[in-house]
Amino acid sequence: MFNHFNGAQGNVKNDVLSGITVALALVPEAVAFAFVAGVEPMVGLYAAFMMGLITSAIGGRPGMISGATGAMAVVMVALVMNHGVQYLFAAVVLAGIIQILFGVFRLGKFIRLVPYPVMLGFVNGLAIVIFLAQLGQFEVLNAQGEWEWMTGSTLYMMLGLIALTMAIIYILPKITTAIPASLVAIVAVTLLVTFMDLDARTVIDYVRDMLPADQRESASLAGELPSFSIPMVPFSLETLYIVLPTAIILSLVGLIESLLTLTLIDEMTDTRGRGNKECVGQGVANTVNGFFGGMGGCAMIGQSMININSGGRGRLSGITAAMVLLAFILFAAPLIEMIPLAALVGVMFVVVIATFEWASFRIIRGVNKEDAFVLFLVTGITVIADLAVAVVVGVIVSALVFAWKHATHTMAKTHTDDDGWKVYELEGPLFFGSVTHFKDIFDVQNDPQDVVIDFNESRIWDSSGIDALDNLADKYQSVGKTLHIRHISPECRVLLKKAGRYVEINVNEDPRYKVASDTLG
Incomplete structure (x- = not known):
């Protein structure tokens, strides 16, 4: 299981190049999840920078990438809509404190209770979720301001560039592994589109389409350093009553996704991460997010797969990704704005293929029907509902099956x-x-x-x-x-x-x- 990548230790060159690749892939994800949560794009980019930097520096899993995620973004929507972004920042601070307590009291060890079929379902479900998330890049705004699927030459251009990206990623490692194939693919496709003046959607096109009509002309991913600010909410029991439920859910969703991703990378690299230390790292990162205007987040399985696939193994890979992302925001926003969406979608499609445990179809024939049921159940709930719910339901069903069989x-x-x-x-x-x-x-x-x-x-x-x-x-x-x-x-x-x-x-x-x-x- 999870034997797609070489588990060898990385080095400084691999970590730096891999970090640059991950930074490029972080941008559209952070922007997209910011829109999902109902906050400005920069709030998502700040979250990706701070989560990636802090968890890479003090977390328990070198090589794992954290940032703004969809699993947490969907939890934030109601709070932002009803009370505003400042209450979100307060909830993120409280969620971080809860996660730190999980690590201090050494509760991260309970991730070991997740059975193998649940882990398989988690991996397959997330692969499907990542794939479905990329389909949104195939939608464009029409003249009436409504979303519709690409057609004609626009669609063919998108598919052709995606195919080219995937081909480079698969073929280049057979020639040389000196440079991450994903990075080469993104740069090559970007240069091709730029110099040939191809009509391809770029990152800034996506950002403009997501913004209200009156803000599209001034859309930009350029920003400043995040600044410290205490969330502007009343310090009262009423505020605690408002933010506590969201904070608890955010902390649990973040830890479940992070610790399961940690376990996945352990399997892939034949190493051992430290779950309790990762809880503390995630908690510190989210607490800092709340005080510096970020939406918080957790481990990102897609970007983590890109990092591992590109040779990133050490803490330097995640730190590089965060610092390069910040450099883009501060100094080189036009460079990331011109990246074709097709190049990033192609990279993520490769991640989907590598992440999905295709052996599940063979395994199902050999395991008992109870394990097969749990596998499909967790996969389905991950896609339809939520990762945390899927894992909890999977563990409960597995426990009941175990109890029934041993009774x-x-x-x-x-x-x-x-x-x-x-x-x-x-x-x-x-x-x-x-x-x-x-x-x-x-x-x-x-x-x-x-x-x-x-x-x-x-x-x-x-x-x-x-x-x-x-x-x-x-x-x-x-x-x-x-x-x-x-x-x-x-x-x-x-x-x-x-x-x-x-x-x-x-x-x-x-x-x-x-x-x-x-x-x-």
Whole structure:
């Protein structure tokens, strides 16, 4: 899985060149997501710069690119529409603080609970989302100011330049890997369009189309350094009530997407990122965004794939991307404004092809139907609704499937020993999902006077299992029979109440494992 790219460590040259490539690809994404959130384009560009710089410098995953993202932009729309951009900045600050607390309390480790089918669904879903996002570049404004699909020569020019971009990206690495193929493709297509004066839509054309009619003539991506400013909102409980729900959702969506992207890059590069450190990095970056006029963001899987594909492995790649983006904004806006959209779309199409786990179609034939269902479910929800919702639903469904399958694995072999005692040799886990089946195993009324329950091949997983054993002991006691419990851990003995007196201790043979419980905390 995820073996599309070479996992070798990068170097300064690769990181710098890769960073330049990523900076070019960040521009239209940042502008597009700013419009989605209902804020000015510069707010999105500032977010891409600050998120990329800070997370690359102090985050837990070298080589991962962060910036303004669609997953977070859609959450911001209602707050901006109802209360204005200053409340958004306050929400981003609060979201950042929440993310920092996630890292401080080491909660990033829980990303390991995401099952393999959910991860596959996440990757495939995001690949589809990235592809669908590029289709918007095929729309243009007509004379009536309405959006319509490209037709005729405009469409053919777009498709031809996209094909040329993709061809360069695929062919150039077979000739040389000294320069990232994506960077060469963007520069080559831009020069071709410029010197041949081809009628191709550029980045500035896209920005103009997104703006109101009275602002299109003055549209520009030139800007100044972001400046510090405390969000201009009343410091009151009412303000907290307004921004807190959005802040919580932003923090969770940002962390889920970032940590899953981190896991994906770990797999691709055969390295190990630090989830808790990334939580802190994302939190600091979002907090700074709120104070410096950015819309915040999280890890960007598309740009991260471009970076890895172009040879970027170290922190310098992300830092370079951020600094080059800032340099464009401050000094060279006309250069990025003239880049054909087709070149950037072509790069993203290559990312889609490389990101989608095509082996899923073969894997589905070999896995059980439950895993296949989870894979399709997560992919579908990622496309239709939201990444965070998709992952949470996938984890819950996977957990329920796991519990259901293991609920039927608890069984017992029975025999009568030399003393006439009936011995139940349990097999399988005893937890909330299997307690009903566990109770049906025993024949309290017809069992002999002495009954042995042997946990040598079984294990109690949770408090439901403890409670089930206590209740069983109570039943045997009510009919005057003696219960003997063997091979149970010391931790379980502490938690047992009614059944505790029946436990036979064997120091050499009794297992030792921990049971998560406040009683033992």
